[in-house]
Amino acid sequence: MLRVDGLSLAYDQHIPVLEGASLAVEAGHFVSLVGPSGSGKSSLLRAIMGLQQPLAGTIETALAPHEIGILFQDDALLPWRTAVENVALGLRLHGTGRARAIEAATGWLARLGLAGFGDRFPRALSGGQRKRVALAQVLALQPRLLLMDEPFASLDAIVRARVTQQLVSLVEAQGTTVLLVTHDLEEAIALSDRVYLLSHGPRAHISQCYEVAIARPRDVVRARTDPAFAPLLEKLWHDLSHEVASEGETASA
Amino acid sequence: MKALLDRVWLRQLAALIIAVALWEGAGRAGWLNPLYAPEPSAVARALIELFRGGTIWPHLEATFAAALAGLILGLVVGTLLGVAAAMVPLIAEILEPVMLLLNAVPRVVLAPLFVIWLGIDLGSKIAVAFIMVAVLIFFTVFTGIKQVDRRLVERVITLGGGRGALLREVYLPSVVAWIMGNLKVAVGFAFTGAVVGEFVAASRGLGYLLSFAQSTYNAALMLALVLLIMGFVLLLFALAGRLERRLLRWRD
Secondary structure, three states: OEEEEEEEEEEOOOEEEEEEEEEEEOOOOEEEEEOOOOOOHHHHHHHHOOOOOOOEEEEEEOOOHHHEEEEOOOOOOOOOOOHHHHHHHHHHHOOOOHHHHHHHHHHHHHHOOOOOOOOOOHHHOOHHHHHHHHHHHHHOOOOOEEEEEOOOOOOOHHHHHHHHHHHHHHHHHHOOEEEEEOOOHHHHHHHOOEEEEEOOOOOEOEEEEEEOOOOOOOOOOHHHHOOOHHHHHHHHHHHHHHHHHHHHHHHHO | OOOHHHOHHHHHHHHHHHHHHHHHHHHHOOOOOOOOOOOHHHHHHHHHHHHHOOOHHHHHHHHHHHHHHHHHHHHHHHHHHHHHHHHOHHHHHHHHHHHHHHHHOOHHHHHHHHHHHHOOOHHHHHHHHHHHHHHHHHHHHHHHHHOOOHHHHHHHHHOOOOHHHHHHHHHHHHHHHHHHHOHHHHHHHHHHHHHHHHHHOOOOOHHHHHHHHHHOOOHHHHHHHHHHHHHHHHHHHHHHHHHHHHHOHHHO
């Protein structure tokens, strides 16, 4: 579905971020990317989306641009469009008529527990509701590959658990492939089939890859009590601490 | 009584009535020179006289026509220039210093020049109102487009939108929001321009009447005209406010 090979990226084309990063995401899998801050996780997603030009390396997807959806950390809903119009926006941009787009958008809002909120402007929605509208906006295009950049970081724990569960159930049902960037190791394990660890930046690369052997469909809260969860978290935490520690050494060297 | 005075506007109204009453009382007691500070009842009489004789209508019409024409022209030209400067760097390089200069001086200083160029008729008044508004709107639109929310732009692009979609979904609503935010200021500017233009040289208009009242030492008429202009500008503010609330529904 997605193959990244030897990818190098830079901020403003001259401050190195990522160097020789390689990863693969198979169709229907949920893959997470974790790593120290500044390791270029977000830049990697932007590069896949074509928003940033790589210095070297290749990004291969067998997908048309409209089959890839992306959800950023800070939701950017159009403030002058209602919730349902925001969700319908992607469909309309792809040529769906207004009435049909609104109808489909209403359905997506309902699926995310926002039935009856369609006529509200973003200002009149809570942070969690806005996030779900942004999610519905991306899911409405039924992307085959969904990229997410710490989408739920700003939500409180309970809302976050609810929204992630809704997301996981929907992508499991649709067979959507997901690449999630997060700094939350527990979230990465609970949601994913595979977790990639980025080394510390600058010039970060993929340093580890972990397979998550927890059955699907998943309950994102119960997944944390699965026997496979604790040992993997322990290992990930150990490896990440190592990355952060070695960053300190390079900085002082 | 106590409950009544809990409302802010009631307290403000009460203060106004007391101030006017004190003024009136001081005038009748002979403490104020009516030549400089005529009492409120004299101002009210002057105001009524203006309407009763029907003399005010051609003047009101002239001022309104100049202010509205200048306002509309200023909005259109200011927006077009602002958009052009934001899109084409060369235009920005040429226009920005000119606009900065025009923004730095009180633009009403151009009024005598416009009278020489365009004569004492409506044209020179429209020109003053226009230049007042156009510079304001130029900066509103120009800086607004440069500060448009990048996240919205990226969102529309990643949802598959092209240039047309960006213009329609992001830039146009942003520009409308900025202009609406400055519409009341623009209305005030347009009236300032029209009245000052008439003040300089005219044969009609509220500014001309003011100038006439000044030359005849008629303070009551001057105060009546000031009240009249305030009233009409407030009326236009209310209309602009309604338009703003309607177009910026999403903000409430």
